[in-house]
Amino acid sequence: MHALRPLASLLLGAVAATAVALAVLPLAPFVIASSVFARYLSLDFVATPLARPFLIFLAIGVIAVAIWNLKRGRAGAGIALAFFSATMVGVLLAHSVFAFLLSWESMSLISILIVATDRERKDVRRAAFAYALISQLGALSTTIGFAILAVHAGSGNFSTIAAAAASLSPAMRATAIVAIAIGFGSKAGLVPLQFWLPRAHPAAPANASALLSGVMLEIALYALALACFVLVAPAGSLVGLVLLLSGLAGAIVGGLAAAAESELKRLLAYSSIEHIGVMVSALGLAICASALGFPALATLAFLAMLFHALNHTALKTLLFLASGTVVERMHHVTDLDRIRGLGSDALKRSAPWVLVGCLAAAALPPSNAFVSEWLVLHGFIGATLSGNLELAVIGVLGLFALLLGGGLAAAAFLKLFGLAFAGAPSSRERETESPERFDAAVLSLALLAALVLALGIFPLPILNALLVVATGTLGTSPTTLPGTFTGVAHLATFAALPAVGAIIFWWYGVRTAKKNDAVWACGSAPPARSAYSATALTKPLRRIFAFALFPERQRSFFPAATSDFPTHVRYAVSTRDVTNEAARAIAALAQRLARRLRIVQSGRMRIYIAYAAAAIVLALVLGR
Amino acid sequence: MAGQVLAILVLAPLLQGVLAQLRARLRGRPGPSLLQPYREFSKALRKRARAGRSDSAVGFAAAGFALGTSVAILFLLPHIFNAGWRSAPFDAVALVLFFALGRAATVLAALDTGSSFSAMAVGREIAFAAIIEAPFLLALLAARTVPASALLAGSALFIVLLFESARIPVDNQETHYELTMIHEGMLLEYAGPVFAAWQYSAQLRQAVMVVLVGYVFSGGGISPVLVSILVVAALPLVEAFQAKMRVFDVPQLATAATLLAVAALGIDTLGGLR
Incomplete structure (x- = not known):
């Protein structure tokens, strides 16, 4: 098994290197045409300008997983992940219906198998089944949509389809776009097709979850953008509106569920729903603005979506890989009610990077997601200022939903870090072996955290590169970022003030902190059992959002006959999705x-x- | 600009003293001296620092971080007043997210102590923060082109001020009673200069909020300074004549703020269409 580890990482690295090469080098289209049904069954591959940034995003996630895999995770699993990544590269390169469906289905099948890795567990089997079901239904829907487009165009090639789409009858056009959006949206975890996601993503091993959430969701987003802006362009404001509402609902539903969730990996999965909601709402805004004749606003929204996709790749890969380290160090205990103080012992070296990831997931400065969330919000502010009634309503609605979702996500991640990582470890964690050392797994987290901060502090080079992609895809005139937006880079300088304050006080604390101070717990030493749990911490949220979460609690006393003097009380709280x-x-x-x-x-x-x-x-x- | 920032840096504790004095007078008590907050600081600075967990300096760093955030917000403010609320990048969005950053530092520092009292307060803080963020930004974004919009946005922001400055009916600064406390509860394990840093950064944020409410209420018509003074007078009135709300009734207040803010923004937007 030892030889497998470097081999798997090498394979993953090779896929990432290929992706980067395809993204950067100017390569000619690559066509494999079968002779009989060449019209529909030709396999065309080309790295389009829209696909190129996503190839880079993919490479970032895959490289991080490759490094992490050198130390942790099952060695053999890395090889399956390499194949999975290769199919995702295939989806990004596909330029004909057949090539796309072949890559897309391979991606789905391999990822279903990866989700079912721990198939001896019943919840994993059920999750894999739910995922398989939605994947197949989604693929069916996509195939129908593609079939309509391909038959109309008389060819499976995407360029031909795009050229012919304008002459499609409105009814067929609507059917095609709806079918395709259902297919891709189900993979992206769009509300109301997201129910499988919070089960399937956490069921997989952590490195697979990282790729599922950090990369595959972005691939689905790419597919949506491809459908709406290339294949069936212009998609029309109604499609945009549906996507936008679905995205906003996702931002709220995902944020709320993440805030109420007490299991580490499920919390991260719900947060993915929130983030994909933000991205899809930006996509919907771009479609609406473009259809209603506001190209500058559409460009801004599309740019914000692309940048948020990159940022989500970096931060979610980071957090899911960290959850894998938690799983291994804590012997599969990932319940936030039970893990404490990982930062001072069991995950000593990883904790600072996880903190960066959590701040980014909560879209706080100076992280990368702060910049992209800021751009998305400015898209919606722009919509309120546009002077168009439809856009103005969308703008107010969007600002409200994104802020509510963002606030809830912030609560979720403050809970995550504050309970599991900050503070002193409970006795349980002290039993784990030695404190964490710096190893390949920590290195991969550190690199991702560095990327998160670098993108947050110096976003301009990337933003300018993505702007070229956005204007190219939307067919708007090439522009530079408005001067006010380039100023976003200066916001990071404001974040330097808190950093300086923290360093000064840290130095002061190291000099003056005394060893014998105990925390006040009504005069007695606090037993580990009395520590505040994640469930207790989110009780106010459950009460406030009871109309959506349906909280239920069960108290059982043991022995049951003498409930006045129980020796043991079991208390369980559940919320419903x-x-x-x-x-x-x-x-x-x-x-x-x-x-x-x-x-x-x-x-x-x-x-x-x-x-x-x-x-x-x-x-x-x-x-x- | 430097003068304004310096003025708030120096006068923020005085504002706290004035508010305490006015509240006491309204309740028929003589009340503490206006300079009491400064005296408390000078005493805290002479004490030994204590920051929750004894085996790490995390609590100290978090206090410094929060103080830095408050100062950063202060520096954002003049940019916003000069360039306008929606002109990127020094805008209302950045302001709201920096407020959230300071809150994040406080919450993490409170959880780092491992104290259940602090965690109880954190649970309330993060829940309220989640529902108050939307009205905060929406109210700031309302352009206040008509008096009605300014009035609605200002009222929404006044409610946000009650949340941000931990005052009745949301919170009670005067007690350390676990059923009511939010802000004080989170800082229970902190003492000496570190505690002073927490309190000072909270007072800075309070001063910024008062200025913001005054500015938004004035709607560009009346002098913002005058309106800010009125806001300072209104705060103790609310505190003296209002009972502390039940914790789980507080969200209604946030809902009211959200509705007011959406209405304000709606009026502006519809006005802009014509």
């Missing part, structure tokens, strides 16, 4: 229908031959 219930209702309906349809499956060979004959006759009649 409304969208889960909706999904369950749909699944139940599908199962009922399937049971009805079972009549046709008689099991007799003659009947099946009759079906086949009927199908052939029908095809001949219709195809005439």
Whole structure:
């Protein structure tokens, strides 16, 4: 097994290097055409300007996972991840329907297998099943949409489709875009198709979760942008509005669920829903603004979306990899009610980088997500100022939803770091082996944290590069960032003041702190059991948002007969995810229908031959 | 600009003293001296510093960080007044997110102590922060082109001020009673110069908030300074004649602020269409 580790990392590194090379080098399109059905079944690959930044984002996530994998995670798993990453590169390069669907389906299948890694656990099996179900439904929907476009264009090539899309009838156009958006949106975890995400992403091993959340979501976002701005451009303001509302709902639902969640990896998955919501709302704003004739606003929103995608890759890969370190160091305990003070012992070296990641996930300065969130908010402010009624309403709504979602996400990540990492470790953590040393896993976190801060403090070079992509994709005239926006770089200088204050006080604290100060706990030494739990910490939030979270608590006393003097009390709090219930209702309906349809499956060979004959006759009649 | 910043740096504790004095007078008590906050600082600075957990300097660093955030907000303020609320980059969005950064430092420092009292306060703080952030920014963004908009935005911001400065009916600065406390609860484990740093940064934020409320209320018509003075007079009135709200009734206040802010922004936006 030892040789596997470097090999897996090498493979991942090779995929990342290929992605970077494809993104940077000017390469000719690559076509494999089969002779018979060449029109529809040709495999075209090319690195389009829109795909190039996403190739770089992918490489960042993959490199981080490769380094982390040198020390932690199952050695063999890295090889599967390398294949997974390769299929994602395929999706980004695909330039024909067949090539795209082939890569997309390979990506889905491999990721389903990766999610099912710990398939001996029932929750993992169920998560993998839910993911498989939504993937297949999504792929079906995408195929329908692509089929409409390809048949109309008479070719599977994306350039031809894009050229022919303008002459599509409005009804077909709407059907195609809706079908495609459902397919890609389900993969991106768009509300209301997100129910599988908070189950499947945490079920996978951490390095896989990092790629699922940190890279694959961005691939789905790329696919959405590709559909709306390249294949079926212009997408129309109604599509934009639907995406925007879905994104805003995602920002609130994801933030709320993350704030109420007490399991580390599920919290991160919910936060992914929040972040993808921010990105998709920016995409929707870009579509609306573009359709209503505000190219500058559309460019700003699209730029904000691209930058937020990069930032989310960096911060979510960082946090999910850190969760993997927690899983290994804490022997699979990832319940925030039970882990304490990782920063002073078990994850001593990783903690500072996790703090950077948490601040970024909460969009606080001077992190990269602060800059992109700031840009997204300015997109919506611009919408309120546009003078167009529809955009103005969108703007006010968007500002409200994004701030509420962002505030809730901030609560979630302050809870995460404050309880699990800050503070003194409880006795449980003291039992773990030696304090963490600096190793490859810590190095990968440190590199990602450095990237998060670098992008936050010096965002301009990247923003200018992404601006070229945005103007190219939207077909707006190439511009430079307005002067006011280049000033965003100066905001980081304001963040230098807190940093200076922290350093001065740190130095002062190291000199004056005394060893014998104990925390006040009503005069007695606080037992570890009395430590405040994550569940208790979020009680106010559960009360305030009871109308959406449906909190329920169960108290059981042992022995039950003498509840006045129990020796043992069990206290459990649960919240419900409304969208889960909706999904369950749909699944139940599908199962009922399937049971009805079972009549046709008689099991007799003659009947099946009759079906086949009927199908052939029908095809001949219709195809005439 | 430097003069204004310096003035707030020096006078922020005096504002706290004035508010305490006015509140006491309204309740029929003589009240503390106006200079009491300065005396408290000079005493705290002579004490030994104590910052929660004894085996690390994290609490100290967090206090310095929060103080730095407050000063950063002070430096943002003149830029905003000169260039306008929505002119990037020194704008309302940055201001709100810097307030959030200072809060993050306070929350993490409180949780770092491991004290359950502090954690209880943190739970309330993060919940209220999550619901007050939206009205805060929306109220600042309202352009206040018409008096109605200024009035609505100013009222929303006044409620935000009650949250940010930890006053009745949201919080109570005068007690250390675990059922009411939010801001004080988080700082329970801090003493000496570090505690002074926390309190000073909170007073700076309070002063900034008062200036903001005054500015927004004035709507560019009346003198903002005059309105700020009125706000200072109104705060003790609220504190003296209002009872502390139940913790779980406080969100209604935030809802009211959100509605006011959305209405203000809506009036502006619709006005801009014509």
